[in-house]
Amino acid sequence: MKKFLLLLFPLLFFSGCALFETRDSRLHTFHTVVLDPGHGGCDPGARAVKGMDEKQLNLDVAQRVKPLLEAEGYRVIMTRTNDTFIPLETRTAIANAHSDAIFVSIHFNASPKRSASGVETYYYCYGSEPLAAALFQELCSQRRCPRRGVKRAVFYVLSHNHCPATLLELGFVSNRKENAFLQTPQAREQLAKQIAAGIAKTRAF
Numbered sequence: 001m002k003k004f005l006l007l008l009f010p011l012l013f014f015s016g017c018a019l020f021e022t023r024d025s026r027l028h029t030f031h032t033v034v035l036d037p038g039h040g041g042c043d044p045g046a047r048a049v050k051g052m053d054e055k056q057l058n059l060d061v062a063q064r065v066k067p068l069l070e071a072e073g074y075r076v077i078m079t080r081t082n083d084t085f086i087p088l089e090t091r092t093a094i095a096n097a098h099s100d101a102i103f104v105s106i107h108f109n110a111s112p113k114r115s116a117s118g119v120e121t122y123y124y125c126y127g128s129e130p131l132a133a134a135l136f137q138e139l140c141s142q143r144r145c146p147r148r149g150v151k152r153a154v155f156y157v158l159s160h161n162h163c164p165a166t167l168l169e170l171g172f173v174s175n176r177k178e179n180a181f182l183q184t185p186q187a188r189e190q191l192a193k194q195i196a197a198g199i200a201k202t203r204a205f
């Protein structure tokens with residue numbers, strides 16, 4: 001992920017985020033899941049060492065998560081359904097238009113350090129931490145990779161979101177071995193199932 005595109009000076013006043021809230025009550029009651037496949041169009045995101053780049057992988061995983069959630073009775077809204085560039089403010093506006101939504105942004109990672117690998121999840125509002133934590137736990141449940149952790153960051157799509165919101169980094173496409181795994185449909189199906197399961201567990205807490 002090109003972090004500089006998503007990082008923004010923390011305009012806390014405009015963030016719409018209850019900073020001192022420990023848990024967002026919507027985590028128990030949401031019916032709508034906004035799935036946000038990161039990047040798209042002129043913004044490829046992270047370049048894979050081989051195979052599909054991040055923008056394609058993000059969309060592929062989101063499209064696999066959607067029917068799994070719909071089968072559980074959730075309404076799913078995608079911020080993009082094809083290879084188009086969607087501004088970050090449009091992505092958050094889609095989520096903020098729904099009072100019963102959570103927001104899950106899907107990304108893959110890259111690093112100049114080619115050995116970097118593993119999963120990490122992000123939140124900004126403390127009320128969103130349980131969502132990020134549940135997804136992290138689920139994503140690490142069956143995969144042998146570094147548990148990079150649940151982290152707090154001022155990414156635009158998190159800090160400008162009024163919904164419980166998380167951003168997932170599902171693995172490094174700059175790592176030859178991990179990328180080879182992530183490029184398989186089986187791996188992405190497994191990731192999709194884990195994302196759907198993590199969302200369902202958050203709702204059930």
Ligand SMILES: [Zn+2]
Pocket residue numbers: 001002038039045046054107108
């Ligand atoms: Zn990204």
